[in-house]
Amino acid sequence: MTDTLRVSMLQMTSHNTHDRNIESLSTAAKRAADEGADMLTLPEAAGLMDRDKDHARAQITQESHDPYIAACREEAAKHGIWIHSGSSPVKAPDGRYFNHTVLIDPAGEILARYDKIHLFDVFLDGRDATGESSRYAPGTDAVLVDTPFGPLGMSICYDLRFPHLYREYALAGATVMFVPSAFTVPTGRAHWEVLLRARAIENGAYVIAPAQVGDHADGRATWGHSLIISPWGEVLADLGGAVAGQVTVDLPLDAVAAARRQIPNLKNARAFDLRHIGPARNDMPSTPARHSSTGALT
Numbered sequence: 001m002t003d004t005l006r007v008s009m010l011q012m013t014s015h016n017t018h019d020r021n022i023e024s025l026s027t028a029a030k031r032a033a034d035e036g037a038d039m040l041t042l043p044e045a046a047g048l049m050d051r052d053k054d055h056a057r058a059q060i061t062q063e064s065h066d067p068y069i070a071a072c073r074e075e076a077a078k079h080g081i082w083i084h085s086g087s088s089p090v091k092a093p094d095g096r097y098f099n100h101t102v103l104i105d106p107a108g109e110i111l112a113r114y115d116k117i118h119l120f121d122v123f124l125d126g127r128d129a130t131g132e133s134s135r136y137a138p139g140t141d142a143v144l145v146d147t148p149f150g151p152l153g154m155s156i157c158y159d160l161r162f163p164h165l166y167r168e169y170a171l172a173g174a175t176v177m178f179v180p181s182a183f184t185v186p187t188g189r190a191h192w193e194v195l196l197r198a199r200a201i202e203n204g205a206y207v208i209a210p211a212q213v214g215d216h217a218d219g220r221a222t223w224g225h226s227l228i229i230s231p232w233g234e235v236l237a238d239l240g241g242a243v244a245g246q247v248t249v250d251l252p253l254d255a256v257a258a259a260r261r262q263i264p265n266l267k268n269a270r271a272f273d274l275r276h277i278g279p280a281r282n283d284m285p286s287t288p289a290r291h292s293s294t295g296a297l298t
Ligand SMILES: O=C(O)CNC(=O)[C@H](CS)NC(=O)CCC(=O)C(=O)O
Pocket: 044, 045, 048, 049, 050, 119, 120, 130, 132, 157, 158, 161, 182, 183, 184, 187, 188, 191
């Protein structure tokens, strides 16, 4: 294992065509390589952000034909850097899409794939309901990838609100967890930084969260504030809420062990029963609920 990950993070305002986004990718890959980065990381929907169903359908293909993923592979090989693709939509077997990430090695090979597990089906006050699952199919597998920088945990955007996913990665030894995102402006303002810092602190791992920013061609607006957080919860980089940008940061990997040595909460964790004390009701469970490691009540 190497002792430092020099990571370059891109904040972008994705367009509704692959071509425009591939231009941003190429420029960012060159800059990352010029700055000596080991890895370039990109936001959710870096490959395509297009809520126009017909316009999107004409562009979206299987992973093997996706022009954005092909471009990521080319840029990785050309510059000899790792690329985390952020995400792009690819066809799923049921006719919907997967919100799909690939991790590409410096030879341009796809080392790992991840499909967003938790879809953004929400009801924000003052806005139309967002039903990501009407167009996207959920992934079923959490994915942790062994690399020279330690095991890297995959996630996307709304996954951030499901802390047991990151706990599983931490228990399996993750040094870094990726949260490429396209947060809404109101939820970004209210929740983004505190959730990311909490995931880093409670798991003693780096969190790298490249994000979409600004007003997009497809009519959406996103919060930005791409962040890199240390295992101790410090904000090491913040790309702001206004415009696209890029930053390169050195992440010393021994900070992971240092955080977990000082606060060994992963080791100090205990199973417990939940006793729900209250007035007797007919529908009360007769046995205490057991809290499972997945965070679901069983
Ligand atoms: O579909 C695309 O093109 C890109 N994907 C997104 O924008 C997704 C699904 S609509 N956005 C989120 O998950 C926002 C989560 C969020 O804002 C929160 O949890 O508060």
